Amino acid sequence: MWKTIEWSENDTVVMIDQTKLPREEVYVSCENYLDVAHAIKVMQIRGAPAIGVAAAMGVAIGALAIDETDVSAFKKKLSEVCEHLAGTRPTAVNLFWGIEKMKQVLKKNEGEPVDVLKRLLKDKAIEICHEDVKINEAMGTNGASFIPDGANILTHCNAGALATAGFGTALGVIRAAFNEGKKIHVYADETRPFLQGARLTAWELMKDNIPVTLITDNMAGYLMQQGKIDLVVVGSDRITSTGFVANKIGTYSVAVLAKKHGIPFYVAAPISTVDFDIADGSEVPIEEREIREVTHVFGEAIAPEGVKVFNPAFDVTPPELVSAIITEKGVAQAPFKEALAKQRAE
Amino acid sequence: MWKTIEWSENDTVVMIDQTKLPREEVYVSCENYLDVAHAIKVMQIRGAPAIGVAAAMGVAIGALAIDETDVSAFKKKLSEVCEHLAGTRPTAVNLFWGIEKMKQVLKKNEGEPVDVLKRLLKDKAIEICHEDVKINEAMGTNGASFIPDGANILTHCNAGALATAGFGTALGVIRAAFNEGKKIHVYADETRPFLQGARLTAWELMKDNIPVTLITDNMAGYLMQQGKIDLVVVGSDRITSTGFVANKIGTYSVAVLAKKHGIPFYVAAPISTVDFDIADGSEVPIEEREIREVTHVFGEAIAPEGVKVFNPAFDVTPPELVSAIITEKGVAQAPFKEALAKQRAE
Numbered sequence: 068m069w070k071t072i073e074w075s076e077n078d079t080v081v082m083i084d085q086t087k088l089p090r091e092e093v094y095v096s097c098e099n100y101l102d103v104a105h106a107i108k109v110m111q112i113r114g115a116p117a118i119g120v121a122a123a124m125g126v127a128i129g130a131l132a133i134d135e136t137d138v139s140a141f142k143k144k145l146s147e148v149c150e151h152l153a154g155t156r157p158t159a160v161n162l163f164w165g166i167e168k169m170k171q172v173l174k175k176n177e178g179e180p181v182d183v184l185k186r187l188l189k190d191k192a193i194e195i196c197h198e199d200v201k202i203n204e205a206m207g208t209n210g211a212s213f214i215p216d217g218a219n220i221l222t223h224c225n226a227g228a229l230a231t232a233g234f235g236t237a238l239g240v241i242r243a244a245f246n247e248g249k250k251i252h253v254y255a256d257e258t259r260p261f262l263q264g265a266r267l268t269a270w271e272l273m274k275d276n277i278p279v280t281l282i283t284d285n286m287a288g289y290l291m292q293q294g295k296i297d298l299v300v301v302g303s304d305r306i307t308s309t310g311f312v313a314n315k316i317g318t319y320s321v322a323v324l325a326k327k328h329g330i331p332f333y334v335a336a337p338i339s340t341v342d343f344d345i346a347d348g349s350e351v352p353i354e355e356r357e358i359r360e361v362t363h364v365f366g367e368a369i370a371p372e373g374v375k376v377f378n379p380a381f382d383v384t385p386p387e388l389v390s391a392i393i394t395e396k397g398v399a400q401a402p403f404k405e406a407l408a409k410q411r412a413e
Numbered sequence: 414m415w416k417t418i419e420w421s422e423n424d425t426v427v428m429i430d431q432t433k434l435p436r437e438e439v440y441v442s443c444e445n446y447l448d449v450a451h452a453i454k455v456m457q458i459r460g461a462p463a464i465g466v467a468a469a470m471g472v473a474i475g476a477l478a479i480d481e482t483d484v485s486a487f488k489k490k491l492s493e494v495c496e497h498l499a500g501t502r503p504t505a506v507n508l509f510w511g512i513e514k515m516k517q518v519l520k521k522n523e524g525e526p527v528d529v530l531k532r533l534l535k536d537k538a539i540e541i542c543h544e545d546v547k548i549n550e551a552m553g554t555n556g557a558s559f560i561p562d563g564a565n566i567l568t569h570c571n572a573g574a575l576a577t578a579g580f581g582t583a584l585g586v587i588r589a590a591f592n593e594g595k596k597i598h599v600y601a602d603e604t605r606p607f608l609q610g611a612r613l614t615a616w617e618l619m620k621d622n623i624p625v626t627l628i629t630d631n632m633a634g635y636l637m638q639q640g641k642i643d644l645v646v647v648g649s650d651r652i653t654s655t656g657f658v659a660n661k662i663g664t665y666s667v668a669v670l671a672k673k674h675g676i677p678f679y680v681a682a683p684i685s686t687v688d689f690d691i692a693d694g695s696e697v698p699i700e701e702r703e704i705r706e707v708t709h710v711f712g713e714a715i716a717p718e719g720v721k722v723f724n725p726a727f728d729v730t731p732p733e734l735v736s737a738i739i740t741e742k743g744v745a746q747a748p749f750k751e752a753l754a755k756q757r758a759e
Contacts, residue, residue: 089717223631254723257707257716259605259629265708265716273717280721283605283707284631285569285663289728292665317631319638320670327669361603361629362611365713370603370611371435371619375626377600382635 069274071229072112072120074193078131080124082112085229089270090365100129100148107155107162110261114230115304115340116203119161120196125152126169127192130185141181142173157352158313158381159304160342168195199232202337205395206236207243210300210335213391213398214244214251218297221287221325223256224315225267226302226335236302236335238268240393245277252278254296258315259284260360260378284317291328299325303336303392310386310403311348316379322388331390338394341407348383356380415620417463417575418470420539424477426470428458431575435616436711446475446494453501453508456607460576461650461686462549465507466542471498472515473538476531487527488519503698504659504727505650506688514541545578548683551741552582553589556646556681559737559744560590560597564643567633567671569602570661571613572648572681582648582681584614586739591623598624600642604661605630606706606724630663637674645671649682649738656732656749657694662725668734677736684740687753694729702726 069092072082080097086109087093095111097103103125106112112121129148135141149166156162172191176184214220220241224230227238234242244251253272258264265281272279282290290296299321305313312318312334325332345351358376362368370376392399392406396413399406415438418428426443432455433439441457443449449471452458458467475494481487495512502508518537522530560566566587570576573584580588590597599618604610611627618625628636636642645667651659658664658680671678691697704722708714716722738745738752742759745752 090714256631257605259603259631262715265720269720270717273720278721280723281707281716282723283662284629285602285605285666286723286725286728288666288669289662289725290723292728316629316635320631320634320666323634323673324666324669327673361627364710364715367711367713368436369608369710370627371616374611374615374619375624377626377628377632377636379632379635382632382638 071117072124072196072232074124074196078128080121080128082106082121083229084111085113085267086111088266097128099132100125100152103128104152104155113263114225115159115161115302116199116231116236116337117229118156118159119165119339120199120232122152122162122165123169123192123195126166127188130188136181138181138184141184156354158354161339164339165195196232200234202395203231203234203236203239206335206337206393207234207239209395209398210240210333210393211243211247213298213331213333213393214240214249215297216249217251218249219252219254219295221254221256221290221296221299221321222268223264223301223318223321224258225263227268227271229267229271230302236337237300238271240300240335241277242275252280254290255279255281256284256287256317256321257281258317263315287321288324291324291330296330298331298333300333300335303334303340304381305351306334306336306341306392307345307348307351308341308343308404308407309346310389310392310401310407311351312384312389313348313351313381314384316382319382319384322384326388332388333391333393334389335393338396338410341411343411348385351383353382354380418458418466418542418578420470420542424474426467426474428452428467429575430457431459431613432457434612443474445478446471446498449474450498450501460571461505461507461648462545462577462582462683463575464502464505465511465685466545466578468498468508468511469515469538469541472512473535476534482527484527484530487530502700504700507685510685511541542578546580548741549577549580549582549585552681552683552739553580553585555741555744556586556679556739557589557593559644559677559679559739560586560595561643562595563597565598565600565641567600567602567636567642567645567667568614569610569647569664569667570604571609573614573617575613575617576648582683583646584617586646586681587623588621598626600636601625601627602630602633602663602667603627604663609661633667634670637670637676642676644677644679646679646681649680649686650727651697652680652682652687652738653691653694653696654687654689654750654753655692656735656738656747656753657697658730658735659694659697659727660730662728665728665730668730672734678734679737679739680735681739684742684756687757689757694731697729699728700726
């Protein structure tokens, strides 16, 4: 069985290389925090919760390598590690959440010597990884009731086991419904430019024998018009306190189309994806990635040399287009501000 | 200067190979009607008006090769040629229009011997090709007034010189506005799966120094949300008598998004694209193409082997999402039935 990310016995972080899937099932072994940061940046690992786990492991692996016995010198060096990891990708809040969780280990263990702190940091990173799977399973249970038997479900990008430590968020909801014996069928948007749908969602659903049909992103509207989609479920990289949902570019278009056709649009994400510090969608920083992601596919040029390209990696869907936000704590419906705050407090 | 399609002096039909652009600028020389049919089917030539021209030239080249002196035997063989060409692609009505124009040559010249008919058919095919450019120029003049100075224009697929005998329909309108000295900027949807936007629209606009930025199809909604699109202009493969617009898959999604954001959505197409025999959009046959178009890009696999794929090549946009239909005869606005019938009668 493949694993998205794992802390290896020899204190390295091993990840399946998501830039190579589905053509090659190969693993990246990160020996130090720079390797982890690189893996996040080039999207060998991606997906908000998986990035959170990777960041935590990056902090831990960075901590282990710090050659200081003085706690304050250790902390100073570790904060450089944290800063470097935080600079990899701006949109997914889970990255900062993962790093923050690790910083809290230091705060909660004032007075402990460096070797104890190192062990605690490593334990915490491994715990975050295991915890993520449990969170996703709970999310799946909470969300499965929204999936009717016989449903045709559209998903965008990959919010699956590959986007998390395991089981998935949006695909976790789908998996839970499938595991309950519901006959379902998934339409996977291929999700240009990085092709997470074609390369990752199709791959992991096929591995689990969950029926899936691949479409290009621009076919979703036609399918909805033809009555072939019963509901949409996607993940998220950051949700504001009022329910604006940042997710992979194209999610907003899917949400507009779903609304137009009266199709429910669900978001599945851990409560750690909610950024309670911001309210409006415009406050979410939108990462722009290199143009080669658009102009080349597996090294092959698909556009004229020198063409100008715009490559925003995310967009923001306003709360009025969101039917419900499914977390491990429950199901939030509008008004999201109150519902999400309540979940956080639980 | 490159040419989309041309009748060569040695009675072959020469086309730029649109499956190879923008990586290679190579030409296909069709020696017989089977070559022409193949070129249409595999999309070495594509775009509704260009298909119409190619079909007419296919009939002509087929006629020249018929070794009969008896008119009725000649006509019988020619109808087989027409039937074969008509079976290449089902959606674009211009294919059938082009063939019909050639059949009318026979009807109008009853009593003429085979060698005269052959000459008349060849002349007609060449005339249709030249006429198409003039039609597009007239369309450009009619449509340019809809393009404000400084406009950011979104287009989907390629409705350019490459989709016609020259100048283009949607890109003809853009070219005309540019030639009038308007400062404009085009966002080109890459248009999966065949990538007409990335490969063809970007290429031909760059050749003409018209500013263009390439985006993936799923970015259009985000750009509209950000106020970066002033209008949309696309071509069409078939327009019903009441103004339903069949066009490249994804056009419907763009139209829904444009409506949601209060952005005008224009269609530019010759009056020959209007199929007055059908009224409702559901009557337009939607071609489904082979799954390899989705699973492979320039021979590279981008999806798991054996994945199920749905690959409809077109969708239909209902008239309520269309701001105006621009033809060589004028500009039709709702109610389209009356406006289009009036243009046809002129």
